[in-house]
Amino acid sequence: MTGxxxxxxxxxxxxxxxxxxxxxxxxxxxxxxxxxxSLFAGVLYRASATVVNLGASxxxxxxxxxxxxxxIGMPDYVLDAVRSIHGVDYAVPVYTGSGLVxxxxxxxxxxxxxxxxxxxxxxxxxxxxxxxxxIYAENGFIVIKDTEFRxxxxxxxxxxxxxxxxxxxxxxxxxxxxxxxxxxxxLYTTYNRALEYIPNPRFTISYVLVDPKTPAxxxxxKREVQGLGYLALTKDEFMSKISAxxxxxxxxxxxxxxxxxxxxxxxxxxxxQTFYTFxxxxxxxFGALKAxxxxxxxxxxxxxxxxxxxxxxxxxxxxxxxxxxxxxxKMRLPDxxxxxxYWNLGLALGMVVIIAAISSYFGVRRVLRIEPFDIFRx
Amino acid sequence: MAEAAIRATGIVKWFGEGEAxxxxxxxxxxxxxxxxxxxxxxxxxxxxxxxxxxxxxxLRPDSGSVTVEGADIWKLSSDKLADFRLQKIGFxxxxxxxxxxxxxxxxxxxxxxxxxxxxxxxxxxxxKYLEIVGLKGRADLPPVKLSGGEQQRVAIARAIxxxxxxxxxxxxxxxxxxxxxxxxxxxxxxxxxxxxxxxxIVTHDDRIAEFAxxxxxxxxxxxxxxxxxxxM
Numbered sequence: 001m002t003g004x005x006x007x008x009x010x011x012x013x014x015x016x017x018x019x020x021x022x023x024x025x026x027x028x029x030x031x032x033x034x035x036x037x038s039l040f041a042g043v044l045y046r047a048s049a050t051v052v053n054l055g056a057s058x059x060x061x062x063x064x065x066x067x068x069x070x071x072i073g074m075p076d077y078v079l080d081a082v083r084s085i086h087g088v089d090y091a092v093p094v095y096t097g098s099g100l101v102x103x104x105x106x107x108x109x110x111x112x113x114x115x116x117x118x119x120x121x122x123x124x125x126x127x128x129x130x131x132x133x134x135i136y137a138e139n140g141f142i143v144i145k146d147t148e149f150r151x152x153x154x155x156x157x158x159x160x161x162x163x164x165x166x167x168x169x170x171x172x173x174x175x176x177x178x179x180x181x182x183x184x185x186x187l188y189t190t191y192n193r194a195l196e197y198i199p200n201p202r203f204t205i206s207y208v209l210v211d212p213k214t215p216a217x218x219x220x221x222k223r224e225v226q227g228l229g230y231l232a233l234t235k236d237e238f239m240s241k242i243s244a245x246x247x248x249x250x251x252x253x254x255x256x257x258x259x260x261x262x263x264x265x266x267x268x269x270x271x272x273q274t275f276y277t278f279x280x281x282x283x284x285x286f287g288a289l290k291a292x293x294x295x296x297x298x299x300x301x302x303x304x305x306x307x308x309x310x311x312x313x314x315x316x317x318x319x320x321x322x323x324x325x326x327x328x329x330k331m332r333l334p335d336x337x338x339x340x341x342y343w344n345l346g347l348a349l350g351m352v353v354i355i356a357a358i359s360s361y362f363g364v365r366r367v368l369r370i371e372p373f374d375i376f377r378x
Numbered sequence: 379m380a381e382a383a384i385r386a387t388g389i390v391k392w393f394g395e396g397e398a399x400x401x402x403x404x405x406x407x408x409x410x411x412x413x414x415x416x417x418x419x420x421x422x423x424x425x426x427x428x429x430x431x432x433x434x435x436x437l438r439p440d441s442g443s444v445t446v447e448g449a450d451i452w453k454l455s456s457d458k459l460a461d462f463r464l465q466k467i468g469f470x471x472x473x474x475x476x477x478x479x480x481x482x483x484x485x486x487x488x489x490x491x492x493x494x495x496x497x498x499x500x501x502x503x504x505x506k507y508l509e510i511v512g513l514k515g516r517a518d519l520p521p522v523k524l525s526g527g528e529q530q531r532v533a534i535a536r537a538i539x540x541x542x543x544x545x546x547x548x549x550x551x552x553x554x555x556x557x558x559x560x561x562x563x564x565x566x567x568x569x570x571x572x573x574x575x576x577x578x579i580v581t582h583d584d585r586i587a588e589f590a591x592x593x594x595x596x597x598x599x600x601x602x603x604x605x606x607x608x609x610m
Contacts, residue, residue, distance in 0.1 A: 001490035003494065003496065003497045004491060004492070010484065011477065011479055014479035079443075271512035284473075285477055287475075288469075291463065292469055292488065292489055292492060293460045293462075293463040294492050295456075296456075298492070370437045371437075372431075373437040376430075376431050376436055376548060377427045377472065377548075
């Protein structure tokens with residue numbers, strides 16, 4: 001059987017012009033599909049930046065919360081009640097909100113403000129300048145050095161500013177795993193200072209961050225929290241909830257779907273037509289093989305192999321091209337959000353398999369219809 | 379009399395339906411023997427190629443039977459029939475049907491590859507047959523680099539590499555000049571034909587008539603005569 005596959009391989013790759021056209025078609029389609037979906041994956045990941053950066057295993061919130069940025073304050077008793085649930089190792093409050101920063105040059109800049117639990121500073125960022133204990137100093141804030149850092153006029157330790165007409169001082173510069181989605185700088189301070197600086201409604205706890213004692217305790221914590229009238233989600237569940245919101249309730253998902261389908265159609269059109277032309281140009285040769293004694297299933301195998309080989313090679317090239325482009329883009333454009341996830345690769349592979357299947361279906365139909373006698377009589 | 383390689387009885391083949399129905403072969407019965415080079419001649423449209431296709435297991439007759447070495451080939455399943463063609467028949471097509479993207483040796487090796495022989499063994503064997511047909515040193519060239527006569531020799535090498543009992547040649551000289559055509563058929567008679575092989579040639583080229591063992595004459599789908607030797 002390997003001889004027949006080698007024959008199919010040589011017939012395919014030795015026709016350099018057609019093979020190149022096929023590869024270009026599939027590579028381009030895969031590139032577009034992965035570029036679109038990886039950009040969306042990056043956007044979704046950034047939408048969950050706070051969840052990623054704070055790193056808590058479980059999040060307690062109001063059931064109406066749809067994204068991490070859309071907080072609904074919870075009363076203080078929730079924190080105490082959660083701490084008393086069996087299986088909770090620890091639970092801390094966190095505040096997330098936005099403040100209006102007045103910079104030294106008099107300009108204004110919106111900023112995310114994250115208030116960490118005063119006692120534990122759970123979820124603190126990785127400091128690259130300054131000391132973490134200085135966050136307790138008067139008016140102390142830590143600024144995140146991400147792509148939005150320059151919007152704070154590239155502050156240094158000691159830089160002063162105002163947040164909602166309160167004095168603030170940068171006491172540390174830190175990094176986090178993921179930049180946010182909304183293009184504004186992020187400031188960390190203590191929970192109580194955040195409440196003091198940012199105007200708030202009656203209930204002030206944005207989320208309660210929980211660490212269960214064991215993974216087996218998660219279910220019980222969820223049940224108990226539900227009994228309190230609130231919602232407990234694991235980190236992954238919360239990120240999925242946020243992704244689902246952006247995907248299904250903002251139009252972003254539909255736009256992505258349309259663009260991905262367009263890429264698929266482009267790939268299918270180029271590759272399908274080229275592959276069918278390739279089969280047509282070789283139809284007499286397939287007929288001659290049939291006359292010589294090749295069985296129909298062997299010819300089908302040859303075509304399927306040719307289609308699969310082209311599809312998978314194009315798939316690999318498309319991934320490489322896309323990964324290279326994203327890496328290059330990220331070197332030049334730190335804001336570029338695209339990130340290739342397994343589901344991007346799986347989706348593109350699925351679409352490439354469909355392209356190969358449709359292309360080979362028509363080729364196989366044509367080859368099965370050719371009669372050796374048609375070849376024989378010329 | 380040598381043993382019959384092919385025995386065809388009452389072959390009828392028609393194409394089309396209703397008023398468009400045309401009978402291409404009308405009740406033809408023939409025998410072809412091992413060791414002979416049998417010509418089937420006649421004007422265009424006389425049913426030569428249709429008969430050859432029926433005899434070689436390519437085109438199913440509407441009635442009649444074809445027995446090769448005692449077995450009725452048209453009672454075989456399609457897979458068995460394909461196997462029969464692969465094992466017993468060597469084809470030389472009118473347009474050669476060489477694969478332009480393969481080397482000459484790879485073209486010749488195709489029947490062996492279809493027989494599931496190892497690729498490199500098949501290429502070694504194909505090179506031997508290229509030597510037999512006088513194309514030593516041409517093994518790695520693509521067929522398009524060869525002359526028409528050389529391409530015909532490649533097609534012959536491909537037809538005999540699988541050691542078939544029966545060789546079928548359809549208009550083998552149609553695309554060759556007179557001298558080349560004659561030298562090819564002479565070569566086949568001297569080097570390919572043997573007492574264990576039967577060669578059937580469809581032609582209307584009288585320049586190669588001298589090489590025939592017997593000649594079957596067809597006209598309007600009917601067999602109108604059989605002559606010893608070559609006569610167009």
